[in-house]
Amino acid sequence: xxxxxxxxxxxxxxxxxxxxxxxxxxxxxxxxxxxxxxxxxxxxxxxxxxxxxxxxxxxxxxxxxxxxxxxxxxxxxxxxxxxxxxxxxxxxxxxxxxxxxxxxxxxxxxxxxxxxxxxxxxxxxxxxxxxxxxxxxxxxxxxxxxxxxxxxxxxxxxxxxxxxxxxxxxxxxxxxxxxxxxxxxxxxxxxxxxxxxxxxxxxxxx
Amino acid sequence: xxxxxxxxxxxxxxxxxxxxxxxxxxxxxxxxxxxxxxxxxxxxxxxxxxxxxxxxxxxxxxxxxxxxxxxxxxxxxxxxxxxxxxxxxxxxxxxxxxxxxxxxxxxxxxxxxxxxxxxxxxxxxxxxxxxxxxxxxxxxxxxxxxxxxxxxxxxxxxxxxxxxxxxxxxxxxxxxxxxxxxxxxxxxxxxxxxxxxxxxxxxxxx
DNA sequence: GTCTTGTGTGTACAAGTGTGCACCACATAA
DNA sequence: TTATGTGGTGCACACTTGTACACACAAGAC
Numbered sequence: 001x002x003x004x005x006x007x008x009x010x011x012x013x014x015x016x017x018x019x020x021x022x023x024x025x026x027x028x029x030x031x032x033x034x035x036x037x038x039x040x041x042x043x044x045x046x047x048x049x050x051x052x053x054x055x056x057x058x059x060x061x062x063x064x065x066x067x068x069x070x071x072x073x074x075x076x077x078x079x080x081x082x083x084x085x086x087x088x089x090x091x092x093x094x095x096x097x098x099x100x101x102x103x104x105x106x107x108x109x110x111x112x113x114x115x116x117x118x119x120x121x122x123x124x125x126x127x128x129x130x131x132x133x134x135x136x137x138x139x140x141x142x143x144x145x146x147x148x149x150x151x152x153x154x155x156x157x158x159x160x161x162x163x164x165x166x167x168x169x170x171x172x173x174x175x176x177x178x179x180x181x182x183x184x185x186x187x188x189x190x191x192x193x194x195x196x197x198x199x200x201x202x203x204x205x206x
Numbered sequence: 207x208x209x210x211x212x213x214x215x216x217x218x219x220x221x222x223x224x225x226x227x228x229x230x231x232x233x234x235x236x237x238x239x240x241x242x243x244x245x246x247x248x249x250x251x252x253x254x255x256x257x258x259x260x261x262x263x264x265x266x267x268x269x270x271x272x273x274x275x276x277x278x279x280x281x282x283x284x285x286x287x288x289x290x291x292x293x294x295x296x297x298x299x300x301x302x303x304x305x306x307x308x309x310x311x312x313x314x315x316x317x318x319x320x321x322x323x324x325x326x327x328x329x330x331x332x333x334x335x336x337x338x339x340x341x342x343x344x345x346x347x348x349x350x351x352x353x354x355x356x357x358x359x360x361x362x363x364x365x366x367x368x369x370x371x372x373x374x375x376x377x378x379x380x381x382x383x384x385x386x387x388x389x390x391x392x393x394x395x396x397x398x399x400x401x402x403x404x405x406x407x408x409x410x411x412x
Numbered sequence: 413g414t415c416t417t418g419t420g421t422g423t424a425c426a427a428g429t430g431t432g433c434a435c436c437a438c439a440t441a442a
Numbered sequence: 443t444t445a446t447g448t449g450g451t452g453c454a455c456a457c458t459t460g461t462a463c464a465c466a467c468a469a470g471a472c
Contacts, residue, residue: 004469008419028321030234033459046461047420054460114375115234115321121379152397159398162372163365169320173327191358192365199405210439214449239429252431253450260430 012051014041024104063123073098092190132157218257220247230310269329275311279304298396338363
Protein backbone atom coordinates (compact mmCIF):
# COMPACT_ATOMS: atom_id res chain seq x y z
CA UNK A 1 0.00 0.00 0.00
CA UNK A 2 0.90 3.61 -0.46
CA UNK A 3 2.21 6.05 1.96
CA UNK A 4 0.09 6.30 5.05
CA UNK A 5 -0.59 10.02 4.76
CA UNK A 6 -1.65 9.57 1.17
CA UNK A 7 -4.19 6.94 2.18
CA UNK A 8 -5.59 9.26 4.79
CA UNK A 9 -5.85 12.12 2.35
CA UNK A 10 -7.62 9.82 -0.05
CA UNK A 11 -10.48 8.94 2.29
CA UNK A 12 -10.62 12.55 3.38
CA UNK A 13 -11.15 13.54 -0.22
CA UNK A 14 -13.69 10.75 -0.62
CA UNK A 15 -15.66 12.18 2.29
CA UNK A 16 -15.60 15.69 0.90
CA UNK A 17 -16.57 14.47 -2.55
CA UNK A 18 -19.45 12.51 -1.11
CA UNK A 19 -20.75 15.66 0.54
CA UNK A 20 -20.53 17.52 -2.75
CA UNK A 21 -22.26 14.63 -4.49
CA UNK A 22 -25.12 14.99 -2.02
CA UNK A 23 -25.45 18.66 -2.94
CA UNK A 24 -25.16 17.81 -6.60
CA UNK A 25 -28.21 15.59 -6.30
CA UNK A 26 -30.21 18.61 -5.25
CA UNK A 27 -30.13 17.96 -1.54
CA UNK A 28 -29.21 20.60 0.97
CA UNK A 29 -25.99 20.22 2.87
CA UNK A 30 -27.78 20.71 6.17
CA UNK A 31 -29.80 17.56 5.60
CA UNK A 32 -26.68 15.44 5.16
CA UNK A 33 -25.81 13.00 7.93
CA UNK A 34 -22.49 11.62 9.06
CA UNK A 35 -23.65 8.10 8.32
CA UNK A 36 -24.74 9.01 4.83
CA UNK A 37 -21.53 10.75 3.90
CA UNK A 38 -19.50 7.89 5.34
CA UNK A 39 -21.53 5.33 3.44
CA UNK A 40 -20.98 7.17 0.18
CA UNK A 41 -17.28 7.39 0.85
CA UNK A 42 -17.24 3.63 1.35
CA UNK A 43 -16.20 3.89 4.93
CA UNK A 44 -17.69 3.06 8.30
CA UNK A 45 -19.50 5.94 10.10
CA UNK A 46 -17.07 6.21 12.99
CA UNK A 47 -14.15 6.64 10.60
CA UNK A 48 -15.57 10.06 9.80
CA UNK A 49 -14.29 11.35 13.12
CA UNK A 50 -10.72 10.53 12.17
CA UNK A 51 -10.95 13.40 9.68
CA UNK A 52 -13.52 15.93 10.85
CA UNK A 53 -14.96 17.01 14.16
CA UNK A 54 -18.44 17.23 12.68
CA UNK A 55 -20.18 18.15 9.43
CA UNK A 56 -19.65 21.85 10.03
CA UNK A 57 -15.95 21.17 10.11
CA UNK A 58 -16.17 19.37 6.80
CA UNK A 59 -18.15 22.24 5.33
CA UNK A 60 -15.49 24.73 6.35
CA UNK A 61 -12.89 22.65 4.59
CA UNK A 62 -15.10 22.61 1.51
CA UNK A 63 -15.21 26.39 1.62
CA UNK A 64 -11.44 26.44 1.71
CA UNK A 65 -11.28 24.19 -1.32
CA UNK A 66 -13.83 26.40 -2.98
CA UNK A 67 -11.65 29.41 -2.43
CA UNK A 68 -8.96 27.75 -4.52
CA UNK A 69 -11.46 27.21 -7.31
CA UNK A 70 -12.48 30.85 -7.24
CA UNK A 71 -8.92 32.07 -7.28
CA UNK A 72 -8.08 29.90 -10.21
CA UNK A 73 -11.10 31.30 -12.03
CA UNK A 74 -9.85 34.80 -11.32
CA UNK A 75 -6.44 33.95 -12.68
CA UNK A 76 -7.87 32.44 -15.85
CA UNK A 77 -10.08 35.42 -16.53
CA UNK A 78 -7.15 37.77 -16.05
CA UNK A 79 -4.95 35.84 -18.43
CA UNK A 80 -7.49 35.21 -21.18
CA UNK A 81 -8.60 38.79 -21.32
CA UNK A 82 -8.28 39.61 -25.01
CA UNK A 83 -10.05 42.72 -26.10
CA UNK A 84 -10.17 45.49 -23.52
CA UNK A 85 -13.18 46.94 -25.29
CA UNK A 86 -15.21 43.84 -24.42
CA UNK A 87 -13.93 43.15 -20.94
CA UNK A 88 -17.38 42.67 -19.48
CA UNK A 89 -18.79 40.51 -22.22
CA UNK A 90 -15.76 38.25 -22.34
CA UNK A 91 -15.47 37.94 -18.59
CA UNK A 92 -19.13 37.00 -18.33
CA UNK A 93 -18.71 34.34 -20.98
CA UNK A 94 -15.72 32.87 -19.21
CA UNK A 95 -17.47 33.00 -15.90
CA UNK A 96 -20.51 31.13 -17.21
CA UNK A 97 -18.37 28.47 -18.74
CA UNK A 98 -16.50 28.09 -15.49
CA UNK A 99 -19.68 27.75 -13.48
CA UNK A 100 -20.85 25.00 -15.81
CA UNK A 101 -17.51 23.25 -15.38
CA UNK A 102 -17.43 23.51 -11.59
CA UNK A 103 -21.16 23.45 -11.08
CA UNK A 104 -21.27 21.62 -7.80
CA UNK A 105 -18.90 24.06 -6.12
CA UNK A 106 -21.10 26.97 -6.98
CA UNK A 107 -24.17 25.05 -5.87
CA UNK A 108 -22.57 24.42 -2.52
CA UNK A 109 -21.48 28.02 -2.20
CA UNK A 110 -24.82 29.47 -3.14
CA UNK A 111 -26.78 27.28 -0.79
CA UNK A 112 -24.36 27.69 2.10
CA UNK A 113 -24.16 31.45 1.66
CA UNK A 114 -27.76 31.74 2.80
CA UNK A 115 -28.38 28.48 4.54
CA UNK A 116 -25.24 27.33 6.28
CA UNK A 117 -24.33 27.77 9.91
CA UNK A 118 -23.08 31.12 11.10
CA UNK A 119 -19.43 30.16 10.78
CA UNK A 120 -19.88 28.91 7.25
CA UNK A 121 -21.71 32.01 6.13
CA UNK A 122 -18.90 34.09 7.61
CA UNK A 123 -16.30 32.03 5.79
CA UNK A 124 -18.02 32.39 2.43
CA UNK A 125 -18.67 36.06 2.93
CA UNK A 126 -15.03 36.76 3.70
CA UNK A 127 -14.08 34.79 0.62
CA UNK A 128 -16.33 36.97 -1.52
CA UNK A 129 -14.90 40.06 0.13
CA UNK A 130 -11.44 38.97 -0.85
CA UNK A 131 -12.76 38.64 -4.38
CA UNK A 132 -14.19 42.15 -4.22
CA UNK A 133 -10.90 43.56 -2.95
CA UNK A 134 -9.06 42.00 -5.87
CA UNK A 135 -11.55 43.57 -8.21
CA UNK A 136 -10.94 46.98 -6.67
CA UNK A 137 -7.20 46.68 -7.05
CA UNK A 138 -7.66 45.60 -10.67
CA UNK A 139 -9.77 48.64 -11.39
CA UNK A 140 -7.27 50.90 -9.70
CA UNK A 141 -4.31 49.36 -11.47
CA UNK A 142 -5.98 50.07 -14.78
CA UNK A 143 -6.73 53.60 -13.58
CA UNK A 144 -10.35 53.20 -14.51
CA UNK A 145 -12.97 55.26 -12.73
CA UNK A 146 -10.71 57.85 -11.11
CA UNK A 147 -13.84 59.76 -10.16
CA UNK A 148 -14.70 57.27 -7.41
CA UNK A 149 -13.37 57.64 -3.88
CA UNK A 150 -12.26 54.46 -2.06
CA UNK A 151 -15.61 53.98 -0.33
CA UNK A 152 -17.56 54.18 -3.55
CA UNK A 153 -15.04 51.85 -5.12
CA UNK A 154 -15.81 49.28 -2.46
CA UNK A 155 -19.52 49.69 -3.00
CA UNK A 156 -19.05 49.22 -6.71
CA UNK A 157 -17.05 46.05 -6.20
CA UNK A 158 -19.64 44.72 -3.78
CA UNK A 159 -22.37 45.51 -6.27
CA UNK A 160 -20.51 43.66 -8.99
CA UNK A 161 -20.05 40.59 -6.84
CA UNK A 162 -23.64 40.73 -5.71
CA UNK A 163 -24.93 40.88 -9.26
CA UNK A 164 -22.79 37.97 -10.34
CA UNK A 165 -23.62 35.92 -7.26
CA UNK A 166 -27.34 36.39 -7.63
CA UNK A 167 -27.16 35.60 -11.32
CA UNK A 168 -25.29 32.44 -10.49
CA UNK A 169 -28.33 31.16 -8.64
CA UNK A 170 -30.35 31.54 -11.82
CA UNK A 171 -27.59 30.10 -13.93
CA UNK A 172 -27.39 26.97 -11.80
CA UNK A 173 -31.06 26.26 -12.40
CA UNK A 174 -30.53 26.87 -16.09
CA UNK A 175 -27.70 24.49 -16.78
CA UNK A 176 -29.93 21.83 -18.28
CA UNK A 177 -31.94 24.33 -20.32
CA UNK A 178 -31.56 25.15 -23.98
CA UNK A 179 -28.42 26.88 -25.15
CA UNK A 180 -30.70 29.66 -26.32
CA UNK A 181 -31.73 30.29 -22.73
CA UNK A 182 -28.13 30.27 -21.64
CA UNK A 183 -27.26 32.78 -24.34
CA UNK A 184 -30.07 35.03 -23.18
CA UNK A 185 -28.75 34.72 -19.68
CA UNK A 186 -25.23 35.76 -20.67
CA UNK A 187 -26.65 38.69 -22.58
CA UNK A 188 -28.71 39.78 -19.60
CA UNK A 189 -25.83 39.62 -17.14
CA UNK A 190 -23.59 41.48 -19.58
CA UNK A 191 -26.14 44.24 -20.02
CA UNK A 192 -26.65 44.54 -16.30
CA UNK A 193 -22.97 44.89 -15.59
CA UNK A 194 -22.71 47.43 -18.38
CA UNK A 195 -25.46 49.49 -16.78
CA UNK A 196 -23.54 49.38 -13.51
CA UNK A 197 -20.23 50.48 -14.99
CA UNK A 198 -21.83 53.18 -17.08
CA UNK A 199 -23.38 54.46 -13.89
CA UNK A 200 -20.09 54.24 -12.04
CA UNK A 201 -18.33 56.18 -14.77
CA UNK A 202 -21.00 58.88 -14.68
CA UNK A 203 -20.91 59.16 -10.89
CA UNK A 204 -20.06 62.62 -9.57
CA UNK A 205 -18.70 63.26 -6.12
CA UNK A 206 -21.64 65.58 -5.44
CA UNK B 207 -65.35 25.71 21.48
CA UNK B 208 -65.12 27.85 18.43
CA UNK B 209 -66.13 27.12 14.94
CA UNK B 210 -64.59 23.95 13.66
CA UNK B 211 -62.93 25.52 10.64
CA UNK B 212 -61.40 28.18 12.84
CA UNK B 213 -59.89 25.53 15.08
CA UNK B 214 -58.41 23.81 12.06
CA UNK B 215 -56.97 27.05 10.74
CA UNK B 216 -55.47 27.70 14.15
CA UNK B 217 -53.42 24.50 14.27
CA UNK B 218 -52.51 25.00 10.66
CA UNK B 219 -51.12 28.39 11.56
CA UNK B 220 -49.40 26.87 14.58
CA UNK B 221 -47.64 24.39 12.31
CA UNK B 222 -46.51 27.08 9.89
CA UNK B 223 -45.36 29.31 12.73
CA UNK B 224 -43.39 26.45 14.23
CA UNK B 225 -41.60 25.98 10.94
CA UNK B 226 -40.74 29.67 10.83
CA UNK B 227 -39.61 29.52 14.44
CA UNK B 228 -37.21 26.75 13.44
CA UNK B 229 -35.76 28.99 10.75
CA UNK B 230 -35.66 31.91 13.16
CA UNK B 231 -33.41 29.89 15.45
CA UNK B 232 -30.86 29.68 12.66
CA UNK B 233 -31.75 26.20 11.48
CA UNK B 234 -32.30 25.37 7.86
CA UNK B 235 -35.80 24.44 6.76
CA UNK B 236 -34.52 21.29 5.10
CA UNK B 237 -33.34 19.94 8.44
CA UNK B 238 -36.79 20.27 9.96
CA UNK B 239 -38.72 17.06 10.63
CA UNK B 240 -42.44 16.43 10.75
CA UNK B 241 -42.17 15.27 14.33
CA UNK B 242 -40.32 18.39 15.37
CA UNK B 243 -42.73 20.81 13.75
CA UNK B 244 -45.67 18.91 15.23
CA UNK B 245 -44.14 18.95 18.68
CA UNK B 246 -43.60 22.69 18.51
CA UNK B 247 -47.18 23.21 17.40
CA UNK B 248 -48.31 21.22 20.42
CA UNK B 249 -49.81 18.49 18.32
CA UNK B 250 -49.18 14.82 17.70
CA UNK B 251 -47.00 13.97 14.64
CA UNK B 252 -49.72 12.26 12.65
CA UNK B 253 -51.96 15.31 12.97
CA UNK B 254 -49.56 17.05 10.61
CA UNK B 255 -51.00 15.05 7.71
CA UNK B 256 -54.46 16.52 8.32
CA UNK B 257 -53.04 19.80 7.01
CA UNK B 258 -50.11 19.13 4.70
CA UNK B 259 -49.00 16.34 2.45
CA UNK B 260 -45.38 16.74 3.51
CA UNK B 261 -42.95 19.46 4.51
CA UNK B 262 -42.53 20.66 0.94
CA UNK B 263 -46.27 21.29 0.87
CA UNK B 264 -46.00 23.34 4.04
CA UNK B 265 -43.08 25.29 2.57
CA UNK B 266 -45.10 26.15 -0.53
CA UNK B 267 -47.85 27.51 1.68
CA UNK B 268 -45.25 29.57 3.52
CA UNK B 269 -44.14 31.02 0.20
CA UNK B 270 -47.74 31.97 -0.51
CA UNK B 271 -47.99 33.71 2.82
CA UNK B 272 -44.69 35.38 2.10
CA UNK B 273 -46.05 36.77 -1.12
CA UNK B 274 -48.72 38.58 0.86
CA UNK B 275 -46.03 40.09 3.06
CA UNK B 276 -44.10 41.28 0.03
CA UNK B 277 -47.15 42.78 -1.61
CA UNK B 278 -48.04 44.65 1.53
CA UNK B 279 -44.50 46.01 1.66
CA UNK B 280 -44.85 47.20 -1.91
CA UNK B 281 -48.11 48.92 -1.09
CA UNK B 282 -46.62 50.66 1.93
CA UNK B 283 -43.63 51.92 0.03
CA UNK B 284 -45.83 53.28 -2.72
CA UNK B 285 -48.06 55.13 -0.29
CA UNK B 286 -45.38 56.56 1.98
CA UNK B 287 -43.31 57.90 -0.86
CA UNK B 288 -42.82 61.52 0.10
CA UNK B 289 -40.10 63.29 -1.80
CA UNK B 290 -39.66 62.20 -5.41
CA UNK B 291 -36.13 63.50 -5.34
CA UNK B 292 -35.16 60.90 -2.76
CA UNK B 293 -37.14 57.95 -3.98
CA UNK B 294 -34.26 55.56 -3.71
CA UNK B 295 -33.04 56.65 -0.31
CA UNK B 296 -36.50 56.61 1.21
CA UNK B 297 -37.48 53.31 -0.32
CA UNK B 298 -34.31 51.70 0.96
CA UNK B 299 -34.99 53.01 4.45
CA UNK B 300 -38.51 51.66 4.42
CA UNK B 301 -37.37 48.35 3.04
CA UNK B 302 -34.76 47.91 5.76
CA UNK B 303 -37.27 48.70 8.44
CA UNK B 304 -39.68 46.23 6.94
CA UNK B 305 -37.08 43.48 6.82
CA UNK B 306 -36.33 44.04 10.50
CA UNK B 307 -40.04 43.82 11.27
CA UNK B 308 -40.66 40.66 9.26
CA UNK B 309 -37.22 39.20 9.68
CA UNK B 310 -38.13 35.56 9.75
CA UNK B 311 -40.01 35.75 6.45
CA UNK B 312 -37.00 37.12 4.70
CA UNK B 313 -34.79 34.55 6.36
CA UNK B 314 -37.02 31.81 5.06
CA UNK B 315 -37.13 33.32 1.62
CA UNK B 316 -33.41 33.84 1.33
CA UNK B 317 -32.54 30.35 2.47
CA UNK B 318 -35.20 28.69 0.34
CA UNK B 319 -34.30 30.69 -2.74
CA UNK B 320 -31.00 28.84 -2.94
CA UNK B 321 -31.58 25.79 -0.82
CA UNK B 322 -35.15 24.66 -1.16
CA UNK B 323 -36.49 21.94 -3.38
CA UNK B 324 -36.97 22.66 -7.04
CA UNK B 325 -40.64 23.51 -6.67
CA UNK B 326 -39.98 25.93 -3.83
CA UNK B 327 -37.22 27.70 -5.72
CA UNK B 328 -39.57 28.04 -8.69
CA UNK B 329 -42.30 29.47 -6.46
CA UNK B 330 -40.01 32.05 -4.91
CA UNK B 331 -38.49 32.98 -8.22
CA UNK B 332 -41.88 33.60 -9.80
CA UNK B 333 -42.81 35.70 -6.80
CA UNK B 334 -39.74 37.85 -7.33
CA UNK B 335 -40.53 38.08 -11.03
CA UNK B 336 -43.95 39.41 -10.18
CA UNK B 337 -42.20 41.97 -8.02
CA UNK B 338 -39.93 42.92 -10.91
CA UNK B 339 -42.88 43.29 -13.27
CA UNK B 340 -44.55 45.67 -10.85
CA UNK B 341 -41.38 47.70 -10.70
CA UNK B 342 -41.29 47.94 -14.48
CA UNK B 343 -44.87 49.17 -14.66
CA UNK B 344 -44.13 51.73 -11.95
CA UNK B 345 -41.18 53.04 -13.91
CA UNK B 346 -43.24 53.19 -17.07
CA UNK B 347 -46.16 54.89 -15.37
CA UNK B 348 -43.84 57.63 -14.18
CA UNK B 349 -42.38 57.87 -17.68
CA UNK B 350 -38.89 57.51 -16.31
CA UNK B 351 -36.15 56.12 -18.51
CA UNK B 352 -37.88 56.42 -21.90
CA UNK B 353 -34.55 55.54 -23.48
CA UNK B 354 -34.85 51.89 -22.46
CA UNK B 355 -36.60 49.36 -24.65
CA UNK B 356 -38.79 46.73 -22.94
CA UNK B 357 -36.04 44.13 -22.79
CA UNK B 358 -33.58 46.47 -21.12
CA UNK B 359 -36.34 47.55 -18.79
CA UNK B 360 -36.76 43.95 -17.67
CA UNK B 361 -33.04 43.59 -17.17
CA UNK B 362 -33.00 46.73 -15.10
CA UNK B 363 -35.85 45.53 -12.91
CA UNK B 364 -34.15 42.16 -12.49
CA UNK B 365 -30.94 43.91 -11.54
CA UNK B 366 -32.73 46.00 -8.97
CA UNK B 367 -34.38 42.99 -7.39
CA UNK B 368 -31.13 41.09 -7.45
CA UNK B 369 -29.26 43.88 -5.70
CA UNK B 370 -31.90 44.18 -3.02
CA UNK B 371 -32.17 40.43 -2.56
CA UNK B 372 -28.46 39.95 -2.19
CA UNK B 373 -28.24 42.86 0.21
CA UNK B 374 -30.99 41.34 2.26
CA UNK B 375 -28.75 38.39 3.00
CA UNK B 376 -26.21 40.75 4.50
CA UNK B 377 -28.87 42.74 6.30
CA UNK B 378 -30.25 39.63 7.96
CA UNK B 379 -26.88 38.87 9.48
CA UNK B 380 -26.60 42.48 10.60
CA UNK B 381 -29.81 42.84 12.53
CA UNK B 382 -28.16 42.45 15.90
CA UNK B 383 -25.25 44.70 15.01
CA UNK B 384 -24.81 48.33 15.97
CA UNK B 385 -27.12 50.90 14.48
CA UNK B 386 -24.00 52.45 12.99
CA UNK B 387 -23.45 49.33 10.94
CA UNK B 388 -27.07 49.34 9.85
CA UNK B 389 -26.77 52.95 8.79
CA UNK B 390 -23.67 52.15 6.77
CA UNK B 391 -25.58 49.34 5.16
CA UNK B 392 -28.49 51.57 4.15
CA UNK B 393 -26.03 54.06 2.74
CA UNK B 394 -24.28 51.38 0.74
CA UNK B 395 -27.46 49.95 -0.76
CA UNK B 396 -28.67 53.44 -1.61
CA UNK B 397 -25.43 54.30 -3.37
CA UNK B 398 -25.47 51.05 -5.29
CA UNK B 399 -29.00 51.58 -6.53
CA UNK B 400 -28.09 55.12 -7.48
CA UNK B 401 -25.19 53.86 -9.55
CA UNK B 402 -27.58 51.50 -11.31
CA UNK B 403 -30.18 54.14 -12.10
CA UNK B 404 -27.59 56.65 -13.21
CA UNK B 405 -26.30 53.97 -15.55
CA UNK B 406 -29.79 53.20 -16.78
CA UNK B 407 -30.49 56.87 -17.47
CA UNK B 408 -27.24 57.17 -19.41
CA UNK B 409 -27.88 54.02 -21.45
CA UNK B 410 -27.96 54.55 -25.20
CA UNK B 411 -29.60 52.14 -27.58
CA UNK B 412 -26.30 51.81 -29.41
C1' DG C 413 13.17 -7.96 15.23
C1' DT C 414 9.58 -5.32 18.74
C1' DC C 415 6.75 -1.33 19.96
C1' DT C 416 3.94 2.53 19.13
C1' DT C 417 0.77 5.12 16.67
C1' DG C 418 -3.11 5.97 14.03
C1' DT C 419 -6.67 4.72 10.34
C1' DG C 420 -10.41 1.91 9.60
C1' DT C 421 -13.86 -1.92 11.51
C1' DG C 422 -17.79 -3.95 14.07
C1' DT C 423 -20.93 -3.84 17.59
C1' DA C 424 -24.03 -1.53 20.46
C1' DC C 425 -27.47 1.57 22.24
C1' DA C 426 -30.52 5.32 23.04
C1' DA C 427 -32.84 8.68 20.58
C1' DG C 428 -35.18 10.43 16.64
C1' DT C 429 -37.56 9.60 12.07
C1' DG C 430 -41.83 8.86 8.67
C1' DT C 431 -46.04 6.94 8.54
C1' DG C 432 -49.91 3.25 8.87
C1' DC C 433 -53.74 2.07 11.76
C1' DA C 434 -57.48 1.97 15.07
C1' DC C 435 -59.57 4.97 17.90
C1' DC C 436 -61.91 9.02 20.29
C1' DA C 437 -64.70 13.22 20.76
C1' DC C 438 -67.16 16.65 19.24
C1' DA C 439 -69.16 20.18 15.78
C1' DT C 440 -72.29 19.90 12.30
C1' DA C 441 -75.93 17.92 9.39
C1' DA C 442 -80.00 15.07 9.29
C1' DT D 443 -82.28 13.02 18.74
C1' DT D 444 -79.03 10.24 16.12
C1' DA D 445 -75.65 9.78 12.52
C1' DT D 446 -71.58 11.32 10.22
C1' DG D 447 -67.45 13.46 9.05
C1' DT D 448 -63.18 15.15 10.65
C1' DG D 449 -59.34 16.98 13.56
C1' DG D 450 -56.58 15.09 17.00
C1' DT D 451 -54.63 10.92 19.86
C1' DG D 452 -51.85 6.78 20.92
C1' DC D 453 -49.53 2.95 19.54
C1' DA D 454 -46.73 0.42 16.54
C1' DC D 455 -43.21 -0.56 13.25
C1' DA D 456 -39.05 -0.53 10.81
C1' DC D 457 -35.57 2.54 9.84
C1' DT D 458 -31.89 6.18 10.45
C1' DT D 459 -29.16 8.96 13.44
C1' DG D 460 -24.87 10.30 16.49
C1' DT D 461 -21.45 8.43 18.93
C1' DA D 462 -19.03 5.42 22.57
C1' DC D 463 -16.11 1.48 22.90
C1' DA D 464 -13.10 -2.32 22.04
C1' DC D 465 -10.56 -4.09 18.45
C1' DA D 466 -7.65 -5.18 14.11
C1' DC D 467 -3.77 -4.41 11.55
C1' DA D 468 -0.44 -2.06 8.81
C1' DA D 469 3.04 1.87 8.56
C1' DG D 470 6.68 3.92 10.69
C1' DA D 471 10.00 4.45 14.84
C1' DC D 472 13.42 2.16 17.34
